[in-house]
Structure formats: C-alpha cells, structure tokens
Amino acid sequence: MKELSIKDFFDICRQRFVLSIVTDALPDDKKIVEPHIHRPGLALSGFFDRFPHQRVQLLGETEVNYLQTLPEDVLYERLEEMMTMNIPCFVVSKGLSVPNQMDFIANEKNIPIIVSRLSTEKLFWGLARFLHDYFAPDQSVHGTLVEVFGVGVLLTGRSGIGKSECALELIERKHRLITDDVVRLKLQEDRLFGFSTKDIGHFMEIRGVGIIDVERMFGIEAIRKESRVDIQVELMPWRENMDYERIGLTNQHTEHLGIEIPCIYLPVSPGKNVSVIIEVIAMNHILKTYGYDGAEAMQRKLAEEMQQKARQRTINTHNN
Amino acid sequence: MIKKKIIVQNKLGLHARPSALLVKLANQFRSEFHIRKDDMTINGKSILGVMMLAAEYLSEIELIVDGVDEEYLLEEIEKLFEQQFGE
Structure with a gap:
C-alpha cells in the first residue's frame, strides 16, 4: 500500500x-x-x-x-x-x-x-x-511512448523489433518522445497516462550507436514529460500466412490498469516504413474519435451499391 | 490456367467480411488468382480490389486461377462460395 x-x-x-x-x-x-x-x-x-x-x-x-x-x-x-x-x-x-x-x-x-x-x-x-x-495504481510496461499528432501511442513488442528506431523516425518527423524502454502507466482522473520512470531526461538506446540524449539532439520540442496513452501498437515480425487485419472493421483492445485502449498488431519487415504507418494509425484514431470510420464508410457505400444492383436484377427477371 | 463461372449466393453480396475471407484464403496459395465481373478484372489476393467488384446477390463472376496449385485453390474457393462464407 x-x-x-x-x-x-x-x-x-x-x-x-x-x-x-x-x-x-x-x-x-x-x-x-x-x-x-x-x-x-x-x-x-x-x-x-x-x-x-x-x-x-x-x-x-x-x-x-x-x-x-x-x-x-x-x-x-x-x-x-x-x-x-x-x-x-x-x-x-x-x-x-x-x-x-x-x-x-x-x-x-x-x-x-x-x-x-x-x-x-x-x-x-x-x-x-x-x-x-x-x-492511483501504477504499472510499468516495456515499451516506448510517443505523442503523434497529439495522440499518445504506446509502442510495444519484443526487444530488438525496432521500437526505439521507430520512435527516432517519429521524432525526426516532429513528433514527441515521452519515454523509451520503460513506461510508467498511471491513472489520472480515470484516464491512462504514461511517464518516464525516472526524471533524468530523455535518453534512448539505438543499437549500434549507444545511448543518445534526445532533448540535446532534437531540442525541447522533441520531448514531453507525460502524455495520455490513447492507443497501443504492438510491433511484430512479419510472418507468412499470419492473420493480419485487412479491413479494420473489427477493433482489438488491450487493458492496462483496468482501462481498455485500442490495440493494433503491426507486422514489420526490413525496409518497411513503420513511422509513416504509426502516423496513419494516429490520424485514423483521431478520425474514429470524431465519429468517422473509413472501413465502415466504404463498406456502407459498397453495400448500398450491391443492394441496388440486386434489386435491379429482380425487377429485370420479373419483366422478362 | 483454369477459369470457372460462379453465381454469388450471398444475400448481401460480396461485402467486407466475405471479401476478407476470400483474400485470406487465396493468399495461402502460390497460384495467381483473379476475379472478373462484367468488364472488370481484379487481383483476388488484394482486399480492396475484391471489395471494389461489389459483386451483388445472384451476380455472375468468373474465377481465374493460374499456377502450380491452381486446382486446390479453385476447390477451396468454390467451397467457400458454396458455404456462403458461413453466413
């Protein structure tokens, strides 16, 4: 206690x-x-x-x-x-x-x-x-927390999958780092927030280079001390015949401290630009929060078209 | 190469869910897979193409498979259509 x-x-x-x-x-x-x-x-x-x-x-x-x-x-x-x-x-x-x-x-x-x-x-x-x-209860998770277009994105996945490298690319694209490697999650006013475990600055390990100081390198606009955690993106190695989401009509969730957040399982493979996809995920999340779901919209339009054509077909058969 | 004509028996047509099932299945095979409807031919391994066909109830589509495992692929696809994608 x-x-x-x-x-x-x-x-x-x-x-x-x-x-x-x-x-x-x-x-x-x-x-x-x-x-x-x-x-x-x-x-x-x-x-x-x-x-x-x-x-x-x-x-x-x-x-x-x-x-x-x-x-x-x-x-x-x-x-x-x-x-x-x-x-x-x-x-x-x-x-x-x-x-x-x-x-x-x-x-x-x-x-x-x-x-x-x-x-x-x-x-x-x-x-x-x-x-x-x-x-409020807190919890530490292995991951990297970045803020992309104001959306708190928690990157998770096994060690060496490229979380830090992805975060680095996002920083280059003017997004912000909250913390790398260990994220301390905490409930504040019943919302999920993420912090660094220690207030010692924004350091990051890049394989082959070592420890870098993000704030010194990219400036104050590249960092934040805390952020809401809105969505989790689990990076996983690309595998043949694995069931990846193709449409996006089913939404998967994950839970931290009793709060459910959307979770996206993202296959990564060499040469794939993950940071751009993370940006897309963040923007899609904003659109969904505002009530627009692209997958649903397309599905609706096609369903209407098919219904209309099916009706036309019945009329034609009757007339013949 | 095998070509086979088939009638869509799904009341709602080839909407998002069946399209996803079809594409997932096709991607497990090595053969090329195309679907033709009217004057439009699309790659059956790409979800957007299949959805864009908007193949409605009772419409006729042509399955075109081409490759080493074409027979198995066609068989499995036909099964999926017969079962009306489990709907």
Missing part, C-alpha cells in the same frame, strides 16, 4: 494549495495512508463511533465557527479525545485561525495543523484530486 509522509505532502502541495504550518514542526512519522478526505463535523460534536481518524481532516469555516461556540471545557475534552487517535493532519481552509487550545493539544499530540489560503470548496476538490492521483 502506498503512503505519503506529511513532510512530502507539504513540500509537493505548498505552492499549489498555498499552505503554511500552524503547529511547531512537521513530525517525521506522520503519514497519509488513504486518498480520502474527512470533514470531522460530527466528531467535533461528540460522535466518535464512526470517526475515520486515519484520513486527512479538513476544517472549513463551519467547523471552525462551531469550535468557537463551544464552552472551553467541552472544546478541550472533544479535541483531546479526537487527537488521541492517530490523525495524519488537519488542514484548515481560507487561512482561518483555529482556537488556541486546538493548537496547544495538536502540538502536544504531535498532530500537524496546516492552513491553506484557498476556499473550502477549492481546497476540498483540489486535495481530493491530488490524493486520488497520488494513490
């Missing part, structure tokens, strides 16, 4: 959510262990039977105002009880200040209070999205 230390959380989100720390310091051992956010209104009013204490606790204007209405002894008792549990942190919106007692107990129990300048609504959705993405 993934976890996120409060220190890392603060560092990553400091600018995005305009955060500052109210309590003395950020403890080393506090961790966020699940992507959900809780607004502890009921717990503050004394109902602790179902208090998901392991979640990030978000306090908005309502909660803070409510705390201010409580008599001091009740307030102390409630907060004390609440903070005996292992809460990862409190996040307060709108730059509001919490009662002094809360600050005091939090320091004592080593639970950080973090304040954001954002409105409760913005902070809630922002945090939810951030945590959802952070805790």
Whole structure:
C-alpha cells in the first residue's frame, strides 16, 4: 500500500494549495495512508463511533465557527479525545485561525495543523484530486511512448523489433518522445497516462550507436514529460500466412490498469516504413474519435451499391 | 490456367467480411488468382480490389486461377462460395 509522509505532502502541495504550518514542526512519522478526505463535523460534536481518524481532516469555516461556540471545557475534552487517535493532519481552509487550545493539544499530540489560503470548496476538490492521483495504481510496461499528432501511442513488442528506431523516425518527423524502454502507466482522473520512470531526461538506446540524449539532439520540442496513452501498437515480425487485419472493421483492445485502449498488431519487415504507418494509425484514431470510420464508410457505400444492383436484377427477371 | 463461372449466393453480396475471407484464403496459395465481373478484372489476393467488384446477390463472376496449385485453390474457393462464407 502506498503512503505519503506529511513532510512530502507539504513540500509537493505548498505552492499549489498555498499552505503554511500552524503547529511547531512537521513530525517525521506522520503519514497519509488513504486518498480520502474527512470533514470531522460530527466528531467535533461528540460522535466518535464512526470517526475515520486515519484520513486527512479538513476544517472549513463551519467547523471552525462551531469550535468557537463551544464552552472551553467541552472544546478541550472533544479535541483531546479526537487527537488521541492517530490523525495524519488537519488542514484548515481560507487561512482561518483555529482556537488556541486546538493548537496547544495538536502540538502536544504531535498532530500537524496546516492552513491553506484557498476556499473550502477549492481546497476540498483540489486535495481530493491530488490524493486520488497520488494513490492511483501504477504499472510499468516495456515499451516506448510517443505523442503523434497529439495522440499518445504506446509502442510495444519484443526487444530488438525496432521500437526505439521507430520512435527516432517519429521524432525526426516532429513528433514527441515521452519515454523509451520503460513506461510508467498511471491513472489520472480515470484516464491512462504514461511517464518516464525516472526524471533524468530523455535518453534512448539505438543499437549500434549507444545511448543518445534526445532533448540535446532534437531540442525541447522533441520531448514531453507525460502524455495520455490513447492507443497501443504492438510491433511484430512479419510472418507468412499470419492473420493480419485487412479491413479494420473489427477493433482489438488491450487493458492496462483496468482501462481498455485500442490495440493494433503491426507486422514489420526490413525496409518497411513503420513511422509513416504509426502516423496513419494516429490520424485514423483521431478520425474514429470524431465519429468517422473509413472501413465502415466504404463498406456502407459498397453495400448500398450491391443492394441496388440486386434489386435491379429482380425487377429485370420479373419483366422478362 | 483454369477459369470457372460462379453465381454469388450471398444475400448481401460480396461485402467486407466475405471479401476478407476470400483474400485470406487465396493468399495461402502460390497460384495467381483473379476475379472478373462484367468488364472488370481484379487481383483476388488484394482486399480492396475484391471489395471494389461489389459483386451483388445472384451476380455472375468468373474465377481465374493460374499456377502450380491452381486446382486446390479453385476447390477451396468454390467451397467457400458454396458455404456462403458461413453466413
């Protein structure tokens, strides 16, 4: 199971959510262990039977105002009880200040209070999205990810089939490389995205040459840090009598992290210009997304023609 | 070379799916394979050509096979037409 230390959380989100720390310091051992956010209104009013204490606790204007209405002894008792549990942190919106007692107990129990300048609504959705993405499952695949005409194409196939060489040709044709060899796939807002496993730059191995730096060689326009993964192209060696797709009326799919994407099995042979075909695949994907399927259109036109001719034939036979 | 005339029995004619089956089959043989309909002759090993024929229900086409395994090829193709491409 993934976890996120409060220190890392603060560092990553400091600018995005305009955060500052109210309590003395950020403890080393506090961790966020699940992507959900809780607004502890009921717990503050004394109902602790179902208090998901392991979640990030978000306090908005309502909660803070409510705390201010409580008599001091009740307030102390409630907060004390609440903070005996292992809460990862409190996040307060709108730059509001919490009662002094809360600050005091939090320091004592080593639970950080973090304040954001954002409105409760913005902070809630922002945090939810951030945590959802952070805790989203990921997976590494052997392949090369390129962006062709804005379409994320994942090239796969056995080692040495020519994925990198194909990507290189695509870069030459002004498309972009995301990562070569290992692609880290991740769900973001229920869409499949691909990244490099390490943020060390865009290197690539070309057989016979060695490692090259794509960004240095081709410039910043040749690379991207991440891209959606829209379609997979599996390169495979050309074999006689193999059943390759001829029409394109049946669409094959493959699955990553529970998301289905179209998959094309592309036979390659020496001298075949794979990169141009990848461009065609990308453009065809765009057309299909816009609702136009070339194979279907041709099929429809021919079917109409054949129907008409068949009708004509029946009429002629009748007349004779 | 063998030539043989045949009537298309498929209600929908030689549309995309049957065309694909035909082409796949033909490509397993070494013989040349052509189809003639009216004044149009196409290569039976190319999908686009076969589809362009637009051979409708009850139309007559001529199968032209030429090569070392022409008899087997013709036999298999005829079988495919007899079975109406499994439709």
